[in-house]
Amino acid sequence: MTDALVLKDVRKSYGNREAVHGISLDVKEGEIFGLLGHNGAGKTTTLRMISTLLRITSGSISVYGHDVTTEPEKVREVISYLPEDAGAYKDLTGRAYLEFISKFYTTGEAQKEMVRRGIEIADLGDRIDSKVDTYSKGMMRRLLIARAIMPSPRLAIMDEVTSGLDVINAYEIREIIRTIARNGVTVIMSSHNMFEVEMLCDRVGMMDQGNLILLGTPDELKEKFGAKNLEEVFVKAVMKE
Ligand code: ATP
Secondary structure, eight states: OOEEEEEEEEEEEETTEEEEEEEEEEEETTOEEEEEEOTTSSHHHHHHHHTTSSOOSEEEEEETTEETTTOHHHHHHHEEEEOSSOGGGTTSBHHHHHHHHHTTTOOHHHHHHHHHHHHHHHOOGGGGGSBGGGOOHHHHHHHHHHHHHTTOOSEEEEESTTTTOOHHHHHHHHHHHHHHHHTTOEEEEEESOHHHHHHHOSEEEEEETTEEEEEEOHHHHHHHHTOSSHHHHHHHHHHHO
């Protein structure tokens, strides 16, 4: 299987404080990989380094064979990062927002097709023509998912993608993630929701205080700790430290 993502001994310091202490992992093409961990464990920092938004302090990250430090523009061509919100563009309608974003990727008929795909993924009905700042949290997240997926990335990077969403919105977003992975898109996501990660992810990495303390499939981890679920694995692993 092709390696979509390889991290080797990756470290990140903010000033003289190290937040990520040498993480190594690999994610295969089409896999859904989940990063779990407490607040402040280093998940966002790790995802932002993979996304080329943050410089790594040492070690290496390669995305489909491209190094994030020496070939960031090649990496950006094949990834998408799910941002927390639409930033300064909330005055646009959902449709105008997708049109605006699509212009960074392509032009002409291909651009129209990208926007059509985005509107379909967002599935917001006629609210696609409402201003983004009138959207609920769930609608906003769907728009951002559409923005992240419509350019057909090879690696989708999603930070806390379902946090704060109701059951139906979270369920539907997980279905979207499953569908894109079935179509060969690799996904790396962070979550605090152990249940979600157990249902959705092929493999899981557990972070604690900047270290990757566990790595494996949900079943492997449960077996290793004699645990009923990932939550129990996590508690046992952290208590053992
Ligand atoms: P959460 O689940 O709360 O989002 P996380 O696992 O994503 O947490 P990070 O946001 O990566 O954790 O933070 C890891 C550590 O790095 C924390 O101690 C945090 O305070 C620190 N940190 C993150 N960003 C910065 C920054 N810009 N400057 C200094 N320290 C930072």
